[in-house]
Amino acid sequence: MDISVRQQDKKHSTVTVLICFLIAVIEGLDIQAAGIAAAGIREYFGLDSSQLGIFFSAGILGLLPGALLGGRFADRIGRKKVLIWSTAVFAIFTLCTVWVNSFQSLLVVRFLAGAGLGAAMPILITLASEAVSPANRGRAVGLMYCGMPVGAAILSLVASTSFGAEWKNIFYLGGLLPIIVIPIMILFLPESKEYLKAQEKVGTGAAEPQATFKDLFNTQNLARTILIWVSYFFTLMVVYIMLSWLPSLFTELGFTRKEGATAQFYFMVSATIGTVILGMLTDRWKKAYVIILMYGGILAGLFALNMASSLTQMYLASALVGAFVIGCQGVLYAFGSIVYPTEVRGTGVGMASAVGRIGAMLGPTIAGQLLAAGFGAAGVISAAIPCIVISAIFMLILIRRLKA
Template sequence: MQKSDNRHAIVTVAICFLIAVIEGLDIQAAGIAAAGIREHFGLDSSQLGVFFSAGILGLLPGALLGGRVADRIGRKKVLIFSTAVFAIFTLCTVWVNSFSSLLVVRFLAGAGLGAAMPILITLAAEAVTPQNRGRAVGLMYCGMPVGAAILSLIATTEFGSHWKNVFYLGGLLPLIVIPLMIYLLPESKEYLKTQNQSADAKAASQGSFKDLFNSKNLFRTMCIWVSYFFTLMVVYIMLSWLPSLFTELGFTRKEGATAQFYFMVSATIGTIILGMLTDRWKKAYVIILMYGGILAGLIALNASSSLAQMYMAAALVGAFVIGCQGVLYAFGSMVYPTEVRGTGVGVGSAVGRVGAMLGPVVAGQLLVSGFGAAGVISAAIPCIIISAVFMLLLVRRIEQ
């Protein structure tokens, strides 16, 4: 039985990791393909900004609905469907011939990806015992920076220099993974357990959106929402603007791209280590470590003068800010009961995506207003402090 459970967990986390790698590829894809898309469609900077936003906007309805439907009809079915939607509309990106249709397919691809993420978190968490959920979600979610780093390297090759190839890669990879999901991915045992109850008990066990706001879950939901919102705001400021912040500080574009690579590589390591610590340490210690690490990295970015110091600062921020996102997803899987776990993580992810959309916009406005890179980095610090406070309040409540 133990051997079967271990195989179940390994297969589940491995397949979810592959989907997270694909998400990482997509996160980098728009930025890497931006110059080619601008030229192909004749876009100005404003239209290019709308193109960036379309994919992120699609994540919102996807995250809201994906987890909710997965709580109703099963994790595996919804994950396969959402991955297929993402694959199809990512491929459509290279075939459309107008700006409006480009926005539509990016929005729909984002919706597919947005629906997949809360299910990945839920499946990884439910594949293992509660004592190992932080590690499982961390191992799964480190696929995101791995995918982003891989595409950053591909972008330096002849293949990656053609913008259509980036989307061919992003669309074909999930089509390869889908058969693996169909034949190898097991359904969540915790979900199946709820389905094996009697009809009355099953009806009672199926949660709804309003259950996130009952007396047991309201405080947890509010803390998760605030932390997701402000943390993802900072995450996407770094993901979107780090190379540009380097050029603002007087470094070259190539040096900025190198910093982004270091950021992603260290993010992979940080996500795994923080996920493991979540299971082994007191939760409050993990929160203090990861948010303290982000603050140290942001301060280092502002204070560093040499290129080597800047690379180290970028790596420090990457390790903790992306790792922090993985830990927050793990916390979401821990604080909600099985019947509303997908819904809770999905809605929290959607709230986080609002922060993800606003972060790059706020950073852009600060740069336009003359605050410079130092102003953008400084503006991220209060967001991190607010997130840390609400996560510590949440931990204090659940550990009482």
């Protein structure tokens, strides 16, 4: 009987992480879509660099209320239901992107698509982390989140084909794929066992009062909430600068658009590897060592981008940044699932993700303003360095407090 139960639990864990991986692949497609379609959208709508930065930020801005509400509703009515509905919202408005005919309507549909995707992300993290034992949460979240760079790398390859040359096809692909995944979620995705146990306690009257936003700021959680918010904010700012602007930064440095797309592909392939490895190290190493490694790797990559003088060096620098920037985001999501208890985990991760999305929204806009002001690619990359230093310091403080 015990063996049968363990096998069933393992099956549920595998199915959960796999389906969450598929949704993360779709997120990667969407994040990369904006950067790849940027040239076509700029020409179609007649945008300048500043407006293009606003376009990048519109979808990211939608992630903010989505992450906030998605995590909250997931704690109240269930992880699975909210994930299905948020994926449907994202699919509908991604398809709408190809049908709008003004800059203003483009921003609206990108915002609403971002809201759907933003609601999904904290649920993916929560489901993946709750599907396994606490000792394996870093690995589970890392394996789930490596779907993001996989999706982005796939889209980079699609962009090099005749199909991907038309910017509208990029968004058709991004909208139709989640529609295919939704029935799979309905049929096969199990609800979180930890959530169901918490609901059973509510039904028997044995549960604590339902957690609220205020619980993130009680005596136990206040310091860790502030620390993880700051780290999410500055890390995601740098992540989305790289995701949105890397191909354009290459053209600013004198390389061709095709070479920029190739650099983005190397960025995403190494990001996939880095996310899995860092996720595994989160479970096996001391947490402080993982933080030092990943933020040190990001800084090394940013310095390498600034100092590279040949195409080969730029490709290597892009791969180095990708391995640690995206991997770092996966580790931060894993930390969010470790920091908060079950009853407030969805809310806590959702709020931290929402705060991170503010940084993610501001990053591409600030990069666009720096480029428009003539600071060039080197100025954008240099501006990212202090953000990484601040994030590393706050994460190390958080680890020290968790130990205490």
